[in-house]
Amino acid sequence: xxxxxxxxxxxxxxxxxxxxxxxxxxxxxxxxxxxxxxxxxxxxxxxxxxxxxxxxxxxxxxxxxxxxxxxxxxxxxxxxxxxxxxxxxxxxxxxxxxxxxxxxxxxxxxxxxxxxxxxxxxxxxxxxxxxxxxxxxxxxxxxxxxxxxxxxxxxxxxxxxxxxxxxxxxxxxxxxxxxxxxxxxxxxxxxxxxxxxxxxxxxxxxxxxxxxxxxxxxxxxxxxxxxxxxxxxxxxxxxxxxxxxxxxxxxxxxxxxxxxxxxxxxxxxxxxxxxxxxxxxxxxxxxxxxxxxxxxxx
Amino acid sequence: xxxxxxxxxxxxxxxxxxxxxxxxxxxxxxxxxxxxxxxxxxxxxxxxxxxxxxxxxxxxxxxxxxxxxxxxxxxxxxxxxxxxxxxxxxxxxxxxxxxxxxxxxxxxxxxxxxxxxxxxxxxxxxxxxxxxxxxxxxxxxxxxxxxxxxxxxxxxxxxxxxxxxxxxxxxxxxxxxxxxxxxxxxxxxxxxxxxxxxxxxxxxxxxxxxxxxxxxxxxxxxxxxxxxxxxxxxxxxxxxxxxxxxxxxxxxxxxxxxxxxxxxxxxxxxxxxxxxxxxxxxxxxxxxxxxxxxxxxxxxxxxxxxxxxxxxxxxxxxxxxxxxxxxxxxxxxxxxxxxxxxxxxxxxxxxxxxxxxxxxxxxxxxxxxxxxxxxxxxxxxxxxxxxxxxxxxxxxxxxxxxxxxxxxxxxxxxxxxxxxxxx
Numbered sequence: 001x002x003x004x005x006x007x008x009x010x011x012x013x014x015x016x017x018x019x020x021x022x023x024x025x026x027x028x029x030x031x032x033x034x035x036x037x038x039x040x041x042x043x044x045x046x047x048x049x050x051x052x053x054x055x056x057x058x059x060x061x062x063x064x065x066x067x068x069x070x071x072x073x074x075x076x077x078x079x080x081x082x083x084x085x086x087x088x089x090x091x092x093x094x095x096x097x098x099x100x101x102x103x104x105x106x107x108x109x110x111x112x113x114x115x116x117x118x119x120x121x122x123x124x125x126x127x128x129x130x131x132x133x134x135x136x137x138x139x140x141x142x143x144x145x146x147x148x149x150x151x152x153x154x155x156x157x158x159x160x161x162x163x164x165x166x167x168x169x170x171x172x173x174x175x176x177x178x179x180x181x182x183x184x185x186x187x188x189x190x191x192x193x194x195x196x197x198x199x200x201x202x203x204x205x206x207x208x209x210x211x212x213x214x215x216x217x218x219x220x221x222x223x224x225x226x227x228x229x230x231x232x233x234x235x236x237x238x239x240x241x242x243x244x245x246x247x248x249x250x251x252x253x254x255x256x257x258x259x260x261x262x263x264x265x266x267x268x269x270x271x272x273x274x275x276x277x278x279x280x281x282x283x284x285x286x287x288x289x290x291x292x293x294x295x296x297x298x
Numbered sequence: 299x300x301x302x303x304x305x306x307x308x309x310x311x312x313x314x315x316x317x318x319x320x321x322x323x324x325x326x327x328x329x330x331x332x333x334x335x336x337x338x339x340x341x342x343x344x345x346x347x348x349x350x351x352x353x354x355x356x357x358x359x360x361x362x363x364x365x366x367x368x369x370x371x372x373x374x375x376x377x378x379x380x381x382x383x384x385x386x387x388x389x390x391x392x393x394x395x396x397x398x399x400x401x402x403x404x405x406x407x408x409x410x411x412x413x414x415x416x417x418x419x420x421x422x423x424x425x426x427x428x429x430x431x432x433x434x435x436x437x438x439x440x441x442x443x444x445x446x447x448x449x450x451x452x453x454x455x456x457x458x459x460x461x462x463x464x465x466x467x468x469x470x471x472x473x474x475x476x477x478x479x480x481x482x483x484x485x486x487x488x489x490x491x492x493x494x495x496x497x498x499x500x501x502x503x504x505x506x507x508x509x510x511x512x513x514x515x516x517x518x519x520x521x522x523x524x525x526x527x528x529x530x531x532x533x534x535x536x537x538x539x540x541x542x543x544x545x546x547x548x549x550x551x552x553x554x555x556x557x558x559x560x561x562x563x564x565x566x567x568x569x570x571x572x573x574x575x576x577x578x579x580x581x582x583x584x585x586x587x588x589x590x591x592x593x594x595x596x597x598x599x600x601x602x603x604x605x606x607x608x609x610x611x612x613x614x615x616x617x618x619x620x621x622x623x624x625x626x627x628x629x630x631x632x633x634x635x636x637x638x639x640x641x642x643x644x645x646x647x648x649x650x651x652x653x654x655x656x657x658x659x660x661x662x663x664x665x666x667x668x669x670x671x672x673x674x675x676x677x678x679x680x681x682x683x684x685x686x687x688x689x690x691x692x693x694x695x696x697x698x699x700x701x702x703x704x705x706x707x708x709x710x711x712x713x714x715x716x717x718x719x720x721x
Contacts, residue, residue: 054513074510098304098308099507
C-alpha cells in the first residue's frame with residue numbers, strides 16, 4: 001500500500017458561527033498529485049491554510065510524513081496560495097532571495113538554486129528588474145519558483161495555472177509533473193477539470209465544509225459510470241425497446257443508457273437490427289460530470 | 299528569531315533606500331536649522347546702520363537724541379523736508395522723523411519701518427520726556443539713577459545629587475520639545491507601519507510570507523524594522539542639524555560681533571547663555587536622553603501594533619479612518635495635556651497621565667525636565683512595557699485574521715469576532 005505524506009483527521013474549523021470545515025478527513029498519498037476540488041466557498045482554502053499552519057484547526061489531528069505536524073515542518077512544505085503577489089517595488093532577484101531565506105535556506109544555497117531555476121525557466125534576465133515592470137504571467141513564474149525553491153516534500157498549488165497563457169501553462173504543468181517524478185507529493189487545487197483529469201492521481205471533493213468524495217481518480221470515474229453508451233449510426237430513425245433510453249440525440253449520434261440489467265451486448269444486438277453501426281463506446285464520465293453530479297446530489 | 303531578523307532587515311533597508319527617506323533626512327535638519335538660524339539672522343540684519351533725518355518744529359529733542367552704533371540722527375533744515383518727502387528713494391536717509399510738538403511724532407519712509415527701529419526711537423523720546431518731567435518736579439536725576447536695582451532670584455533644586463540650580467524656562471522648553479518629538483514620531487512611524495501592512499495585503503504577498511513565518515513574526519519584524527528607520531532618521535537629524543547649524547554660524551555670523559556689540563546687549567546675552575548652561579547642568583541629561591529613547595520606543599511600539607491591526611483590517615488606506623480615530627484620540631489628548639502638565643508638573647493630572655501607558659510616553663517626557671522621582675519613573679516604565687505587551691497581543695489577534703480577509707469591509711463587530719478566532 002502507498003504511504004501517505006499527509007493525513008488530516010476529523011478537522012473542524014469554525015469562524016464565529018460559520019463552520020468552514022466539518023470533520024474533514026483526508027489521506028494524501030506520497031509521490032503523487034492530489035486534486036483538491038470543490039465549489040467556491042467549500043473550505044478548500046481554509047484546509048490548505050491549516051496544512052500550512054497559517055491557521056490552526058479547532059479540533060482534529062494532522063500527520064505529516066508519519067509524525068504529528070510540527071512548526072518546523074513548514075520548511076518541508078511549499079505553498080502557492082491563490083491570492084498571491086510580490087512586493088512591487090522590490091527587485092526580482094532580491095525578493096526571491098528574501099522569500100527563499102524565509103523558508104530557512106542559507107544565502108549561498110538560495111542563490112545557487114534560484115539561479116538554476118531562473119535559468120531553467122529562462123527568466124534570469126529579470127533578476128534586477130522591479131516586480132512592477134513585469135507582467136502578471138511573469139510574476140506568476142517567479143512565484144512558482146519561490147514556492148518550490150526549497151525542495152519541499154509536499155507542495156500545495158492553489159490555481160497554479162491562472163494568469164498563464166497556454167504556452168506558459170504547459171511549461172508549469174511540465175514542471176509539476178517532473179516534480180512528481182522526482183518524488184515530491186503535490187496537492188493541486190483548481191477549477192480547471194481538464195487539468196485535474198490530465199495530471200491528478202487522486203482527488204478529494206469538498207463541499208460546504210464536508211469531504212464528499214475521495215480516492216483514486218480512475219476508481220472514482222469507474223464508480224460514476226452509469227452504463228451510457230455513445231453510438232453513431234447510419235440511420236436517423238432509431239426506435240428502441242423500453243429498457244434502453246435515448247438520453248441525447250444529435251444527427252446520427254446518440255447517447256443511450258441501458259436499464260434493467262441489460263448489458264452493452266444486449267444494446268448492440270438491438271442496434272444491429274437498425275442498420276450499420278459506425279462507432280460504439282461506453283461514455284466514461286469526465287471529472288466535470290462527476291463534480292457537478294456529486295455536488296448537486298449532496 | 300533568525301526569520302524575524304530577516305524581516306527586520308528587509309523592512310529597514312527598503313525604507314532607508316527610498317528616495318523620500320533620503321530627502322526627508324536632508325530636508326529635516328535644514329528646516330530645523332532654518333528655524334534656529336532665521337530669527338537670529340533677521341535680528342542681526344535689523345542692526346544695519348541707519349541714518350534718520352530729523353526735523354522738529356517747536357521742540358528741542360535733537361540735542362538730546364543720542365546716536366547709537368546703528369542709529370544716526372541727522373538734523374535737517376525745513377526746506378529739505380519736502381525734498382526728501384518728494385523723492386525718498388534717492389535720499390540718503392532710511393526714515394524721516396518729523397516732530398511737530400511734544401505729542402505729535404511721525405516717521406516717514408518709503409518702506410515699512412522695522413519694528414525695532416520704531417521701538418528704539420519711541421524709547422529714546424519717552425525717556426527724554428520722562429527726564430524732563432522729573433526735572434520739572436524737582437527730582438535729582440542722579441539720586442534716581444542710583445536707586446535703579448536689578449535682582450535675580452536663583453532657583454535651586456534640592457535633589458538626591460545635592461543642590462542644583464534650576465530654570466523653569468529651560469525645563470519648559472525641553473519638556474515641550476520632547477513631548478512634540480515623541481508625538482510626531484509615534485504618528486509618523488505608526489502610520490508607516492499601517493501603510494506597510496496595507497501594502498502587503500493589497501499586493502497579496504502576505505499569504506506567501508506567512509506560509510514561511512508566523513503572522514506575529516511578520517508584524518513584529520515590520521514594527522521593529524520601522525523603529526530602526528525612525529531611530530536612524532532621528533540620529534541623522536541630530537547630527538546633520540548640529541553640522542548645518544555650526545556651519546551656518548561660521549558662514550553667516552561673525553560671532554565676535556555679537557559678543558562685542560554695544561556693552562549691554564552682549565552682557566545680557568552672555569548672562570542668558572551662562573544661565574542656560576547652569577540650568578542644563580541642573581537637568582539630569584543622561585537620564586533625560588535615555589528616558590527619551592525609552593519612551594520614544596515604548597510609545598511607538600505600543601501604538602504601532604494598533605496601527606498594524608488597523609492596516610490588516612482594511613483593503614485600502616482610504617478605509618482606515620473609522621479605525622484610526624480611537625487610536626489617535628489618546629495621542630491627541632496627551633498633546634492637549636502637555637500645557638496643563640507643564641504648568642503643574644506635580645499635579646494629580648500629571649501624575650496619572652504619566653503612568654497610563656497610552657499617555658505616558660508624551661506626558662512623562664514633559665514632566666521629566668521638572669524632576670520626577672525614580673520609583674515613579676520606574677512604575678511608569680514598567681506599565682508602558684506591560685501596555686505594549688497587551689496592545690501587541692491584542693493587535694496580533696486582529697492582525698492574523700485581518701491579513702487573510704480580502705474584499706470584506708470590516709466593522710467593529712467583525713473585529714470583535716476576529717478576537718475570538720483561534721489562531
